Amino acid sequence: xxxxxxxxxxxxxxxxxxxxxxxxxxxxxxxxxxxxxxxxxxxxxxxxxxxxxxxxxxxxxxxxxxxxxxxxxxxxxxxxxxxxxxxxxxxxxxxxxxxxxxxxxxxxxxxxxxxxxxxxxxxxxxxxxx
Numbered sequence: 001x002x003x004x005x006x007x008x009x010x011x012x013x014x015x016x017x018x019x020x021x022x023x024x025x026x027x028x029x030x031x032x033x034x035x036x037x038x039x040x041x042x043x044x045x046x047x048x049x050x051x052x053x054x055x056x057x058x059x060x061x062x063x064x065x066x067x068x069x070x071x072x073x074x075x076x077x078x079x080x081x082x083x084x085x086x087x088x089x090x091x092x093x094x095x096x097x098x099x100x101x102x103x104x105x106x107x108x109x110x111x112x113x114x115x116x117x118x119x120x121x122x123x124x125x126x127x128x129x130x
Contacts, residue, residue: 053076
């Protein structure tokens with residue numbers, strides 16, 4: 001069982017996945033900071049200094065255990081998610097564009113030129129005569 005586990009861990013896919021998760025977590029922290037520290041303060045200023053994290057709906061009055069719906073925090077998390085999703089979309093789009101460009105260059109390099117096609121046809125005709 002230990003041998004199988006070792007093979008599983010050392011497989012390339014698992015290591016790539018681990019690297020992706022670590023980079024994704026760090027990327028998520030950067031985007032959260034972007035949203036919380038750069039984007040949300042001006043938006044809060046536009047709506048008269050309201051901090052989104054402080055927006056909540058209290059149900060049950062001022063009793064000992066009121067129920068609160070923290071919809072401001074939810075809105076901020078939704079905005080963070082949308083920004084992360086947009087950033088990941090742009091990264092994937094960029095990588096796909098680079099792969100398409102590389103594939104186009106490889107296919108163009110693999111096709112014979114018009115001169116090579118003509119020479120091949122001449123060679124084939126000469127072979128037929130002999």
